Structures are given as C-alpha cells and as structure tokens.
Amino acid sequence: MFSDMLVSLVEKGILQMGIWETIYMTLISTFFAYVLGLPLGILLCVTDKEGIYPITALNKILGVIVNIFRSIPFILLMIAVLPAAKIVVGTSMGNRAMIFTLIIAAAPYVARMVESSVKEVDKGIIEAAHSMGTPSFKIIYKVLIPEAKPSLITGGIISMVTILGYSAMAGTIGGTGLGQIAISYGYQRFQNDIIWVCVILTIIIVQIIQEIGNRVARKTDKRIN
Amino acid sequence: MIELRNITKVFKTLNGDIAALKDINLTIKDGEIFGIIGLSGAGKSTLVRCINLLEKPTLGEVLIDGCNLCEVSKKELLKIRRSIGMIFQGFNLLEQRNVLKNVCYPMEIAGINKKDAIERARELLELVGLSDREKSYPSQLSGGQKQRVAIARALATKPQYLLCDEATSALDPSTTEQILDLLKHINKTLGVTIIVITHEMKIVEKVCDMVAVIDKGQIAEKGNVKDVFSNPQSEIAKGLILPKRTVLPENRKNTIRIIFDGEKTIKPLISDMILSLKLPVNIMFADTTDIEGISRGHMILEIPENTEDSEKIFNWLEEKEITYYKEG
Numbered sequence: 209m210f211s212d213m214l215v216s217l218v219e220k221g222i223l224q225m226g227i228w229e230t231i232y233m234t235l236i237s238t239f240f241a242y243v244l245g246l247p248l249g250i251l252l253c254v255t256d257k258e259g260i261y262p263i264t265a266l267n268k269i270l271g272v273i274v275n276i277f278r279s280i281p282f283i284l285l286m287i288a289v290l291p292a293a294k295i296v297v298g299t300s301m302g303n304r305a306m307i308f309t310l311i312i313a314a315a316p317y318v319a320r321m322v323e324s325s326v327k328e329v330d331k332g333i334i335e336a337a338h339s340m341g342t343p344s345f346k347i348i349y350k351v352l353i354p355e356a357k358p359s360l361i362t363g364g365i366i367s368m369v370t371i372l373g374y375s376a377m378a379g380t381i382g383g384t385g386l387g388q389i390a391i392s393y394g395y396q397r398f399q400n401d402i403i404w405v406c407v408i409l410t411i412i413i414v415q416i417i418q419e420i421g422n423r424v425a426r427k428t429d430k431r432i433n
Numbered sequence: 434m435i436e437l438r439n440i441t442k443v444f445k446t447l448n449g450d451i452a453a454l455k456d457i458n459l460t461i462k463d464g465e466i467f468g469i470i471g472l473s474g475a476g477k478s479t480l481v482r483c484i485n486l487l488e489k490p491t492l493g494e495v496l497i498d499g500c501n502l503c504e505v506s507k508k509e510l511l512k513i514r515r516s517i518g519m520i521f522q523g524f525n526l527l528e529q530r531n532v533l534k535n536v537c538y539p540m541e542i543a544g545i546n547k548k549d550a551i552e553r554a555r556e557l558l559e560l561v562g563l564s565d566r567e568k569s570y571p572s573q574l575s576g577g578q579k580q581r582v583a584i585a586r587a588l589a590t591k592p593q594y595l596l597c598d599e600a601t602s603a604l605d606p607s608t609t610e611q612i613l614d615l616l617k618h619i620n621k622t623l624g625v626t627i628i629v630i631t632h633e634m635k636i637v638e639k640v641c642d643m644v645a646v647i648d649k650g651q652i653a654e655k656g657n658v659k660d661v662f663s664n665p666q667s668e669i670a671k672g673l674i675l676p677k678r679t680v681l682p683e684n685r686k687n688t689i690r691i692i693f694d695g696e697k698t699i700k701p702l703i704s705d706m707i708l709s710l711k712l713p714v715n716i717m718f719a720d721t722t723d724i725e726g727i728s729r730g731h732m733i734l735e736i737p738e739n740t741e742d743s744e745k746i747f748n749w750l751e752e753k754e755i756t757y758y759k760e761g
Contacts, residue, residue, distance in 0.1 A: 330523075330525070332521060332523045333526075333528070335487060335521070336519070336521060336525035336526075336583075338487055338514075339487060339514060339518075340514065340515065340519075340586075340587075341510075341511040341512060341514035341515040341543070341590075342511070343511055354529050355527060428529075430530075430571075430572065431572045432572065
C-alpha cells in the first residue's frame with residue numbers, strides 16, 4: 209500500500225524528525241515573532257491619531273514599514289533576508305537561518321494582528337481609565353493588554369498556523385520539517401504517498417493547535433463564562 | 434468648589450470648526466448635587482469632560498478648589514483626577530476583571546497597597562449593596578449592578594467630586610430610582626459633591642439642588658431647582674420642563690398658567706375660586722411633582738373671555754398670592 213521509500217523514512221525516523229522539526233520551528237518562530245510583533249503592534253495602536261498617545265509621524269513610518277514587509281511574497285522575502293540571517297545568526301543555511309527568516313516575515317503580520325486586537329478594546333473603558341488618573345503607559349499594560357487578551361490569543365493561533373504554512377515553504381530553500389520531506393522525497397522523486405502523508409500530518413498539527421488555542425481563549429475570556 | 438470660567442471648546446472637523454461650548458461660566462459648591470440638563474448634542478457631555486480635562490477646553494479656566502487644571506503638569510493632573518470620580522452611561526467596567534478587582538483598579542493606580550485596597554473595596558461594595566458579588570465578572574451582572582460597581586470604583590480613591598455622565602440613561606425606571614437614591618445617599622453620608630449630566634428632567638427633579646440648562650453649547654438658564662422648575666424662563670428650559678402637551682392650540686385665547694409653589698397647593702384652590710367668584714373655568718392641563726417634599730407644578734386654565742370676568746380672576750389670584758401668567 210505504501211511505497212518503500214515512505215516505509216524507510218518511517219523506519220529511519222526521518223518522518224518523525226520532520227514532525228518534530230515543523231512543530232519546533234513553528235513554536236520558536238511564533239514566540240520570537242511576538243517578541244518583535246507585540247510591541248510593534250501596540251506601538252501602532254497607541255501612536256495612532258485616535259490612540260492614547262498619538263505620534264502621527266512615527267505611526268505613519270511604522271505603518272509603511274510593516275506594509276512593505278507584508279506585501280512581499282514570503283518566498284521572495286525569505287530569499288531576500290538570507291544574507292541578513294548570515295550576519296545575525298551566523299549562517300544562511302539550515303533551521304537556524306530559516307527560523308530567522310520566519311521571524312522577520314511573521315513579525316509584521318503579528319504586529320497587524322496585535323494592532324487590530326488592541327483596537328477592539330472599548331473606547332469607554334480607556335476613557336474611564338483616563339478619568340481615574342491612569343498614566344498612558346499603565347493604560348497599556350493594565351487596560352489594553354488584559355482587556356484584549358482573549359482576542360490576542362485568538363490572533364496568536366492564527367499567526368501560528370500561518371507560520372506553520374511558511375515553514376513548509378522554507379523547505380524549498382534549505383529548511384527542514386514536513387515541508388522539506390514532502391518536497392524532496394515526495395514531489396521531486398514522484399512519491400505521491402509521501403506528499404499526502406505530509407499534508408495529512410500538517411492538517412493534524414493545525415487542528416491540534418487550533419483546538420488548544422480555542423480552549424485557552426475561551427477559558428481566558430471573562431465576557432462569556 | 435468647582436469653577437468653570439469662560440469655557441469654550443472648539444472641535445476641528447473636516448467641515449470646519451464646531452463650537453461645542455461657548456463661554457460657559459458655572460460655580461459648583463461643595464456638597465451640592467448639581468444637574469446639567471440639555472438635549473442631546475447640547476454639549477453637556479463635553480462640558481462634564483472639561484471638568485476633569487478629559488477634554489481640554491480651547492479657552493477658559495477650570496478651577497478645582499482654586500487650582501487651575503489647565504495649567505498644572507500632566508503628572509499633577511493625573512493626581513487631581515483621582516479626586517474626581519466619574520461614572521458613565523455605558524458603565525465602562527474592565528470586562529476581564531471581577532467586581533472586586535474593578536473596584537481595586539483606581540487604588541492600584543494610586544499606589545495604595547493591596548491589602549488596604551481590598552479592604553476598602555469590600556467596604557464600598559457593602560455601601561453599594563453588592564458584597565455577595567465580588568467574584569462575579571461584569572458580564573454576569575445586570576445594568577443596575579454594573580453601575581453600582583462603577584460607583585464603588587469611582588469612590589475608591591475617596592474623591593470629593595463625582596461626575597455622572599448620563600449614568601442612568603441605559604437603565605430601566607425602577608433601577609434608575611435605585612441608582613439615584615444611592616447617589617443621594619452618597620452625597621448625604623460622604624459629602625461628595627455630585628455633578629449629574631442628563632437629558633431627563635425627572636432626574637434633576639429627584640436628586641439635584643442646583644441646575645444649569647444647556648442649549649447649543651451655552652448656559653440658557655441656571656439656578657436652584659425649585660426656581661428654575663417652577664418658573665422656567667428660557668425657551669429650552671420650558672421645553673424640557675413642561676411636557677410637550679402643554680403647548681396649546683393657537684386659537685385658545687384666554688388661558689392662564691398658574692404656578693404652584695408649595696403649601697398653597699394643599700388648599701383646594703380651583704374649587705375655592707369657582708365657588709367664590711361663581712365663574713366657570715376650564716382646566717386644560719395640570720401637572721404637579723414633588724420636589725424636596727414640596728409639591729410644585731403648573732395648571733393651565735381657560736377663563737371667561739370678557740375682560741370683566743377675567744379681571745376678577747386675576748384679582749382673586751393676586752389676593753391669594755398665586756403666581757400666574759397669561760398664556761394667550
């Protein structure tokens with residue numbers, strides 16, 4: 209039923225390794241994409257002319273930078289930032305370089321996700337915080353982030369799934385994981401069953417992430433339970 | 434004491450400047466419940482936001498106990514805001530915090546230690562009658578309960594002033610009554626000066642000592658509630674205070690409006706008049722309300738057309754010291 213190559217991939221543990229590498233790349237990249245994207249998203253929201261600390265010029269500049277990164281197709285952006293990866297992480301090959309490119313590609317996306325979540329916080333609540341003498345900076349971490357938390361978690365899940373998709377593309381330029389297995393063992397050697405197995409495994413991983421995320425978001429949101 | 438001097442607020446919009454407030458002067462004395470009443474769009478919400486500088490006036494001065502808020506530093510302003518509580522039409526509670534933590538919030542900001550804050554929060558929840566709901570989240574509360582939490586939160590930093598921006602507009606009549614009673618109680622027991630913004634005259638009638646009627650960004654009329662309500666001078670005040678149906682058809686000529694202002698209403702005035710003058714009168718409208726335990730109101734009478742008879746009525750009313758106005 210299965211090709212010899214698929215059987216040997218499982219026997220040698222390459223497929224299992226691929227699953228692990230995909231999960232690992234996704235988690236690490238998502239984490240660091242948020243390290244960059246969360247403050248950037250909050251900054252975009254806060255400095256908006258309707259925000260709590262309007263700095264229109266900074267907001268415009270950040271907006272343009274984010275849009276530039278967001279409009280370059282990921283596969284091209286990945287190639288473009290490889291030289292930068294060499295400088296920052298010391299190599300332009302392998303998973304370390306791939307994680308770096310994933311972070312750079314995902315951070316602007318994350319920033320927009322964060323921005324839209326934070327913007328959902330009721331203006332009235334922010335006004336109440338002002339009326340109680342809250343300094344702007346405290347409004348960010350006492351009001352905006354806690355109030356936006358369920359939405360931020362939902363956004364985090366969407367970002368993570370997107371990054372998982374990107375990680376498969378990284379398989380074409382030297383990354384590892386299920387994407388790379390599907391491409392180099394399945395597509396390039398005409399083993400359709402390997403492609404399908406990789407696809408199904410990816411779907412399962414996405415489902416698990418989504419399910420866990422939904423539960424966490426629901427549990428955190430005090431507006432519904 | 435809150436003094437607003439020559440407050441003007443201009444909003445810049447794409448369609449040009451809009452003056453939301455024009456040269457407003459108001460003095461609110463300590464311990465008062467001061468009502469600001471007006472139709473929507475009159476500028477009352479902007480005005481109340483000028484008191485704690487959520488809106489910075491374009492011109493003019495806001496003096497809180499003699500301190501000009503427009504001139505203090507940002508840091509100082511944040512401190513002063515803690516002495517001015519505020520509640521809103523939409524309650525504006527932190528949705529992701531439970532009741533107790535909502536009440537603790539302003540104390541967290543003010544840097545009060547956690548133990549003291551929780552203790553004070555519990556006292557306040559007791560005051561507003563929600564001791565048993567401290568673990569609940571806002572989404573689990575009714576509108577009236579949410580406003581009670583908001584009141585407790587607004588009082589947490591022991592403010593001398595409480596601003597209420599349409600605080601009962603989202604509530605049903607009986608809940609409104611309860612919230613107004615609570616505000617009155619707070620004013621009496623804690624001595625908090627309360628500024629009430631509303632478009633409903635019933636609210637002013639029920640709780641306020643003083644009232645300012647605002648129209649198109651200007652104060653149309655101000656004074657104590659008794660005077661303004663029993664005898665409104667401005668068109669806008671008349672419109673807000675006297676129900677619409679008192680506007681009479683134009684062909685009604687000989688009508689007078691009688692103003693009741695207290696004890697005199699206890700006597701059967703109209704029947705006395707009819708019996709002693711032997712003249713027919715037609716009651717076209719009557720409305721009395723209870724303000725501070727004294728009943729006040731208006732009655733519109735149609736009186737005989739001939740001058741002799743109407744003179745008799747006027748003389749009789751003057752003799753009894755009843756205020757009246759010729760309507761038409």
